[in-house]
Amino acid sequence: MTAVGIRCDAGAITGVGHLVRCVALAEELLARDVEVRFLGDLGGVEWATAQLTRRGLPCDPPPAGPDDLVATAGRLGLDALVIDSYTLPPAHSVAVRESGRTVLAIVDGDFRGQTADIYVDQNLDSVITTPGVLGLAGLDYALLRSAVRQLRPLAPPAHGAARTPKVVAFFGGTDAYRAAPQVAALLAATAVPFDAVVIGATAELRAELSAIPAGPHGRFEVIAPTDDLPKLLAGADLAVSASGTSTWELLCLGLPAALVWVVDNQILGYERMMARGYAAGLGQLGHFGPDAVTTLRTLLTDPELRTSLAAKGWAAVDGHGTARVCDALLGLVKARSPR
Numbered sequence: 001m002t003a004v005g006i007r008c009d010a011g012a013i014t015g016v017g018h019l020v021r022c023v024a025l026a027e028e029l030l031a032r033d034v035e036v037r038f039l040g041d042l043g044g045v046e047w048a049t050a051q052l053t054r055r056g057l058p059c060d061p062p063p064a065g066p067d068d069l070v071a072t073a074g075r076l077g078l079d080a081l082v083i084d085s086y087t088l089p090p091a092h093s094v095a096v097r098e099s100g101r102t103v104l105a106i107v108d109g110d111f112r113g114q115t116a117d118i119y120v121d122q123n124l125d126s127v128i129t130t131p132g133v134l135g136l137a138g139l140d141y142a143l144l145r146s147a148v149r150q151l152r153p154l155a156p157p158a159h160g161a162a163r164t165p166k167v168v169a170f171f172g173g174t175d176a177y178r179a180a181p182q183v184a185a186l187l188a189a190t191a192v193p194f195d196a197v198v199i200g201a202t203a204e205l206r207a208e209l210s211a212i213p214a215g216p217h218g219r220f221e222v223i224a225p226t227d228d229l230p231k232l233l234a235g236a237d238l239a240v241s242a243s244g245t246s247t248w249e250l251l252c253l254g255l256p257a258a259l260v261w262v263v264d265n266q267i268l269g270y271e272r273m274m275a276r277g278y279a280a281g282l283g284q285l286g287h288f289g290p291d292a293v294t295t296l297r298t299l300l301t302d303p304e305l306r307t308s309l310a311a312k313g314w315a316a317v318d319g320h321g322t323a324r325v326c327d328a329l330l331g332l333v334k335a336r337s338p339r
């Protein structure tokens with residue numbers, strides 16, 4: 001049986017984006033009878049740990065150095081290693097490749113010195129031109145969880161004015177920069193009808209959110225992070241979220257979105273989304289202006305605009321990216337295996 005290791009971390013500050021896309025890849029590998037093992041530090045984030053436990057995915061502590069990583073790969077019988085990290089020293093990927101194992105690196109523009117046989121950059125309009133490697137770039141390679149892919153509609157949703165718009169606002173599994181309360185305040189300031197589910201990543205955030213009035217015509221339901229998020233999104237009229245890895249899930253579902261850029265590595269993706277007209281933009285977290293409230297009010301009151309955004313997003317991400325990446329990885333592993 002082919003065995004693949006996945007080296008990624010999660011944490012209260014780093015978030016869970018790396019883990020979520022690696023879980024998506026792991027699901028597809030498991031479906032192909034590949035043994036998958038995570039190597040990483042999940043930072044004590046209970047939701048992150050639950051994602052692996054629920055899927056029966058074992059997780060070992062991260063090896064301390066390059067030699068330890070190679071030794072662990074040998075002990076576990078790994079044929080390939082997937083790396084998804086902004087902080088892992090490049091010497092780790094070099095050592096694993098030199099041991100004869102296939103390395104796939106998931107990147108976001110900057111390779112950060114990682115050496116790999118396959119690079120995957122799932123970001124909008126990304127390009128990989130490095131000679132001698134396989135570059136899988138663009139939304140055709142978006143790594144989406146099965147729970148999202150299964151809910152993709154057969155056609156982009158059409159929006160009408162018959163019901164109060166349902167909104168889902170979420171900012172990852174940790175919301176380290178406390179975006180949810182700021183966005184809830186923006187929604188309340190629209191002073192138009194909405195029915196919003198707002199996800200508070202911590203008990204402290206949920207308490208703060210519960211104290212925010214929803215305005216004269218709005219309603220807030222504050223909940224903890226949930227595995228039912230894809231179902232909530234599939235039934236919504238609008239999502240408000242950070243311009244991160246979850247953006248591709250929203251596009252695949254054909255869900256109109258208002259995006260915020262929270263950290264600097266989201267700026268490029270945010271700008272590309274705005275340029276393509278795939279979502280509406282609220283600007284930088286902590287620096288919202290009056291236009292942010294106007295944008296939200298327009299989205300909530302203009303079903304034709306939401307229908308247009310739904311159609312563009314749905315056409316941009318077809319949900320088959322995870323399978324394409326697995327095809328490439330397993331194809332290279334098979335080509336290198338002894339006959």
